Structure formats: structure tokens, C-alpha cells
Amino acid sequence: MRFRTWLLVLALISIPGRAQQQLPVPDLHLPQPSPPAPAPGQTPAQPAASAPPPANMPGVKISAKIEPFKVHQGEVFDYLVELSWEKSKESCELEFKLPVIPTGEKIKAVGSEFESENLAKAETENVRRIYRFKYFPMAEGKQSLAQADFEYRCRGTETYYQVSAPPFPVEVLKKKIHLKDIVRSRHFRIFLLVALLAGVVSSAILLIRSRRKKAELAPAPVEKTPEENALLLLTNADQYRIAGRYPDYFLGLEQALRKYLEEKYQIRWSGRERLVDEVSKATAPDLASELDYFLKFSDRVKFAGAEPASSELDRCYQAVRRVIEFKKMEIAGGMK
């Protein structure tokens, strides 16, 4: 069953255009005993090609593949080489030398593993040796793993025989972008911040727009004129006059006048003399003299406890009211 899978894999990788990885049809050295390749710093094995293999030596098959099928830069992949043979009662026990790890130009070997598997049948036994070499591709592009050579011999004999997997082409694809890498990257954080700010700004703009829209739709509040505001305050102050709370009443009159002068003429409530002078310039001198009388009298009521007579109350009220209604009278009567 496993052998079938291997064959399928080999078939798949050999179909051009089917897979992205353009793998050549492996030129397997089937039990063609070849002279063993001399390993650097090692005594070269006795040339096996010259001597025929013993009759009881089983034929070794070799196949290779990479896992995963698509190799990305920066991701470790495995190069698996499988040696298999059928062992019978007559065949000798095979001994393997430690293989030299195949190298690549921009592929760094990072480890290797070895495993063996025996599958017993009725008379024979299928043996598999799988070499798993681990690599770290450092750059993208077409790369190649060097030829993998395996030397073996029958136990008790001297001569080594060699089986090789041809150079294995590997196309290293672009580095795969992982979510965790993105999240950890500085650029992503900046982007996130910018996006957040943009979100806040856009939501603020939306909020302002919606409010404006609402405000446009809502009926505009009717703004009262300075005269109306001041007259309203005068009316409110009247309750104090009725209650006989004259200091508060005069305070109310002053507040009405203060608000009116600020709104209408932008005259700030300063000292009496200056205020009278400014009102005189803004309105009419006779109004200013009445205002002066009111202010003096107001001080007397507020700070000297003077009890105003009804005539004085009327005069003060009229003084304030005349200043407030001055413009109206000017238009109506053509004054000044």
C-alpha cells in the first residue's frame, strides 16, 4: 500500500504543469551497484563497480520527495529519500554507511533523521530505510539539492555498493505571510493606529454632519432681541417691587439694563460716570441724565437702605425702560 503511494507521488511530480513544483523524473539508480563516492576525509570505499555484487545481495530501490510539496522561503522543509529492498531467507543483511547530507546553494541543512521499517510477508520481508533531511530555504527562486549518495554492503563483506538520488530541484516560493507576523510587525501597529484615528475622525465627522442635519431639520430657535430680553428681565424684577424688596428690585433693574447695554451697544458695565458717558454717546444726553439719576438712586437703595417713594420708583423704572426702548422710539418718532 505504501509503495503504491510512493509511486503515485513519483507519478504526480513527474507530470509537468500539473504541479507547481517542476520536478524531474528521478533518475533512480536501481540496483546498479556503483562504485561508492569517496566522502571527504574518509577512506574511499572499495570500488564496487569493478566487482559484481554477491548473488545473495538484494536489489535496493531509491526514491525521493520533499515535504511539504510547496516550499516557502523561511519555512523548514523535509527532503525524504527512501531506500527499499526485498529481503528473503537467502539474501544477506545489508549494512549502510552514514550518508553525507546533500547540500544546496541557498538552502541550509538544519537536521536529519533516519527511520527503518520492516514489513514481513509470507516468505520475504520488505525493508524500507527513510532518510529525512531538514532544510531551511534562505532565498526564493529555483534552487537545487545536491545528489544524495548511499553506500551499502552485505554484512561480512568488504565491498560497498552505491545507490544515488539525483540532484533534486526545489523551487522556493515567496515567503509566506503569517497573521502573527503581521500582528507583531511595527508597520501593522502604525497602520492600526492610523486606521483607528481615521475611524475616530470619520465617526466624528459623521456625528457632526448628522447633528447639523438634525439642526437644519429642527426649527431654528427664535432669537429674542436685546430689547425683548431686557423687558423680560424688567417684568421678572417687578415681583420684588410688589414684595417690597427694593434692593433686589433695583438689582433686577440694573441687571436688565446691564444685559441690554452689553447686547445692544457692547457697553461694559463699568463705573457710573463712564457708563453714563457711554450711554449718552450711544443714545441721547437726556436719557443719560435720567440714567445717572437711576444709578445714583439705585446705589442709595442698595447700599444706604433708602426707602424709595412710588414716584421715585416710577422714575427709575421709566429711566431704564426709556434706555431700552430708545431705538424703537427713534424709528417711530424720528428722534435724533
Next chain:
Amino acid sequence: MSEMERIQSVVEKESQFVDKLLNEVGKVIVGQRRMLERILIGLLCKGHILLEGVPGLAKTMTIKTFCDCIRAKFQRIQFTPDLLPADIIGTLIYDQKTGNFIPKKGPIFHNLILADEINRAPAKVQSALLEAMQERQVTIGDNTYHLEEPFLVLATQNPIEQEGTYPLPEAQVDRFMLKILVPYPKKDEEREIMERMTKVEIPKADPVISAEELLKTREVVNQIYLDPKIKDYIINIVFASRNPAEYGLKDLEGLISWGASPRASIYLNLASRAHAFLRHRGYVTPEDIKSIGPDALRHRILLSYEAEAEEITSDEVVKRIFDKIEVP
């Protein structure tokens, strides 16, 4: 007639001389109405006045003219670095005929003293004068002499030429009731000054009131009504200079090192009454406080280095306080 009406009528009657006096002084002094009123306030409240202004603004002439108008004795003392306390208060001199030491009274024994350029004299001379101002008496040898009323010291300081001066310590500046800044005259005033002072006969003021009569008016000033609301207003202003943040003046907090002393409240109270008297009123209004406030507070508020670095004056601080504190 209510008590208030009585006070009002008394004030109206007794304050009649004010306009006459100011007009009479005005015959000689052009403009400077504010300074004239403040000097009169000082006379009415037993306070002393610190004048600050460049030379040539008629400070000496003003006080001299005032003396002429109230029939008081005037003395000008020029403060110099070599002045001694005895040069001001007097000393004991040996009488060869009797063989005894007899007191020789100094120039301080006058009604109105002009202490010209007070910051040019050393600290011991300044303190001798300020002590006499406060105690209103002088001790020469074993005898103590009371200074004759009215007694008003008008000290001047020159804001320029600070080199080689002895600036008055804060504690001594605080003894002055008011600090008045004397401004330059306006254009038309300057023209009037030029015309008056280039005539052959320089105008002279006539007496309007005697010193005794002036002293009597002090009693009237003391009767002037000060409403509790006005008292609260004074207290709020003084407290705002001490704890500005509590009165919504957070921006002033770092600018003031020390707020106004209780003398500020006392003098604001007295000076506002006198100010109301000058306006022929038997009661004080917030306007009186606003008018007299800067003169009573500017030398009592000690600014921080931060304020000095920002070139903020105590006048600006006082203005901000008055702008913020609600008028009753």
C-alpha cells in the same frame, strides 16, 4: 429724619470745601485730579502716601499748594545716601549759655512732609521716618514729642535710576495707605502747564480751609455708612489676592507670592469712605472701592518671579481681581 438722611445731610454740608479746595489747588496744578483726591483722602484718613513718578510732575508743588490751601506747615526733605535719622527727627544740641542739652526738632515736625526720593536714603533713615509715620510721635533724648495733626507724609520714589538706591522693604511699603502712580500730563494739560509756568507771575492758591476744620471732617468721614454687602466685597477682593484660585482666578495663582495684608482691608474701608465723602455721599458704593482699590492694593500684592518674567504688573493683577469679583 432717618439716620441715613442725617449722615447724608452732614456729609453734603461738610464736604462743600472739597470742590473749592480742589479747584483752588487746580489754579496752580494742572490736571492730576486723581493725585489731588488721593492726597486729600490721605489727609482725611490719617494715612500716608507713596508717590511714584518720574521727576518734574509737580509732586512738590502739589503738596506745597495743598499746604497753602489748608494753612498747614510744609517741609520737603530730600533723601540722600548720607542722610542720618537725626537729620529728620532732630537731635539734642548743647547750649553753651545754660550748659544743657536742648532738643532741636527736625523737619518732621511739620504737617505735610514731602520725603523726596525716599529710596535714596539708607534703611536706618527710612525706618526712622516710617516709625514716626506709624507712631505719630518722635523721641529725642528722653523726651517724646507728638507730631502735630494733620500729619501726612508724602514719600516719592523714582521708577527710573535704581542704581545706588535702597528699595523700601515690603513691610515698610505696607505702612503707606496708598501708592499713587503719577502719570505724565495729557496734551492739553501740558500746553496749559507751559502757559501758566512761563508767565511772570506764577499763580498762587488761597487758603480754603484751616487744618483744624479739616481734622473735624475726619469725624464726618468716620460716620459714612458702609453697607455689609460692601464690606463683603472688600473682603472678597482682599481674599482673592491671597487665594486667587478660590475666586475663579486660577491664572493668578502662580503670579502672586503674597496677597494683600489686613492693612489692605482697613485702608480700603477708610479710603472708600473718604472717597464717598469727596463725592458728597453719606454711603459707600462699589464704585468707591473700585476707584480706590488699585491705589490701596498695588503695593501690597507681592508678585512672583514668574509674574516678573512675564512682565505682569501688580496693577494688572488688581485689575483682574476687580474684573472677576462680583459687584454687589
